[in-house]
Amino acid sequence: MPKRFAIPILAILTVLGLYSAYWVYARGQIVQYVEDWRAAQIEAGFTIEHSAVRVGGFPYRFAVSAEDVVMRAPDIDGGWVLELNSFEADAMPYDFSHWIITMGDTLRFQQDGQGLALMSEGARFSVSGTDGVTQRIVANISNLTIEGLGHSQAVISSIGTVRLGAATGEDGNMAIRVQLDEVALVGEEIDPVLIDSFGEQISLLRAHFVISQWAALASSADLAAWSRAEGVYSLREFHIAWGRLNMAAEGDMGLDEALRPTGRISLNLVDPEAVVDAMIESGAISEENSGALRLVAQTAPRGDNGTAIPLSFRNGGVYFGPVRLGQVGSIAD
Numbered sequence: 001m002p003k004r005f006a007i008p009i010l011a012i013l014t015v016l017g018l019y020s021a022y023w024v025y026a027r028g029q030i031v032q033y034v035e036d037w038r039a040a041q042i043e044a045g046f047t048i049e050h051s052a053v054r055v056g057g058f059p060y061r062f063a064v065s066a067e068d069v070v071m072r073a074p075d076i077d078g079g080w081v082l083e084l085n086s087f088e089a090d091a092m093p094y095d096f097s098h099w100i101i102t103m104g105d106t107l108r109f110q111q112d113g114q115g116l117a118l119m120s121e122g123a124r125f126s127v128s129g130t131d132g133v134t135q136r137i138v139a140n141i142s143n144l145t146i147e148g149l150g151h152s153q154a155v156i157s158s159i160g161t162v163r164l165g166a167a168t169g170e171d172g173n174m175a176i177r178v179q180l181d182e183v184a185l186v187g188e189e190i191d192p193v194l195i196d197s198f199g200e201q202i203s204l205l206r207a208h209f210v211i212s213q214w215a216a217l218a219s220s221a222d223l224a225a226w227s228r229a230e231g232v233y234s235l236r237e238f239h240i241a242w243g244r245l246n247m248a249a250e251g252d253m254g255l256d257e258a259l260r261p262t263g264r265i266s267l268n269l270v271d272p273e274a275v276v277d278a279m280i281e282s283g284a285i286s287e288e289n290s291g292a293l294r295l296v297a298q299t300a301p302r303g304d305n306g307t308a309i310p311l312s313f314r315n316g317g318v319y320f321g322p323v324r325l326g327q328v329g330s331i332a333d
Contacts, residue, residue: 019059023093027055030062045074057090064089067104080111101125108149115149139164158184174214180205197278198243208237223332227255235265246270248305253313259330261313268306272297279320289323296321 034053041048050069057063065088073080086104103123109115126138141162148154160182168174183202187195211217213231231254238249251265269275276297280290300307300321309321318325 019093023058026062026093026096030055030064034064041071045076047072060093062091062093062096078111080109081115083108097130098126098128101127110149113150114152116152116154117147117149119145119147136167137164138166153186153189155186155189156183157186158182168214172213172215174211174218175208176211177208178206191282193278193282197274197281198245202240202242204239204241206237206239207235210234210236223255223259227257227259230254233263244271244274246306247275249311251311255331256315258316259332260316261328261331262315264310264312267309267311268303269297269309270306272300272307272309293320293323296323 031053038048048069048071051067053064053066055062055064065086067086069082069084069087071082083106084104085106088102090100090102091098101124103120103125105119105121107118107123109118120141121143123141123144124139126136127134128136139162141159144159144162146154146156146158159180161180163179164177166174166176180202181204183205185195185200185202187200211231211233213226213229216229216231217223217226219225233253235249235251235253238247240247247270248268249265251263253261253263253265256262273294276293280293296309297307300309302308310319312319313328316327316329318328
């Protein structure tokens with residue numbers, strides 16, 4: 001073989017050899033990480049069952065997969081049971097900070113004899129982070145079907161598509177966007193007045209909100225610590241299209257010293273009279289407040305986006321405009 005051909009071929013073989021050695025080494029590290037994680041969960045009291053964990057995908061990616069996964073939490077953590085018929089997590093050889101997770105077609109979650117079974121044609125999650133801290137999650141789920149397990153009854157029977165995006169910014173706040181399309185409701189599980197007023201299908205539900213002081217909440221899931229850090233839930237955008245109910249909303253919420261919701265949400269209703277009628281007929285509004293509520297719906301300022309009515313929370317009370325709807329306690333109870 002001429003020397004001018006041998007050198008390039010030798011260089012290619014050397015690169016392939018080095019890459020193969022790296023892939024084998026990285027595969028071993030992934031296997032060790034999975035085993036260490038599993039051992040840590042077992043030490044914490046969880047039980048985990050699954051088929052053999054496979055790590056493949058050579059040469060284009062790393063693919064970690066398993067089937068028939070069952071995870072049981074100890075009683076101190078709720079004693080819940082999570083079942084997955086399969087999952088696969090893929091990462092590129094040059095970037096272990098970003099994983100694409102594909103779920104099997106069935107997920108079951110149960111606790112105390114109650115739970116839900118979620119079945120979908122495709123559920124994919126994109127998870128990115130650094131130093132073991134998740135910073136961004138994107139999810140896309142198609143044709144989701146929901147069934148109750150045990151004593152549970154599902155309020156939603158199916159969702160056409162679910163889109164979710166969550167990411168932390170440089171300011172440490174968590175921004176979340178979610179959109180649900182074609183949400184089919186189970187009429188028997190919802191107030192019949194609402195079903196008669198708005199129907200059994202929500203065509204669109206979209207929200208964009210930001211949670212400040214996210215680190216204080218994510219580190220321990222302690223609402224009191226988040227409240228002391230002056231955490232705020234900011235609803236930047238909300239829209240629901242449910243039959244005659246066409247509503248947008250925005251506003252800011254927090255928690256007071258008793259961990260009760262406090263703040264104000266501005267509701268923009270295209271047909272406020274329909275909403276008020278449903279609230280009165282369902283019994284959410286007392287008879288003595290019905291007249292005042294109808295007056296609020298009729299006299300509230302109207303704009304291009306509908307009629308603007310504030311929904312406010314203060315001192316444990318819930319107010320629709322000036323009308324008190326009822327009382328709300330600590331959300332930590």
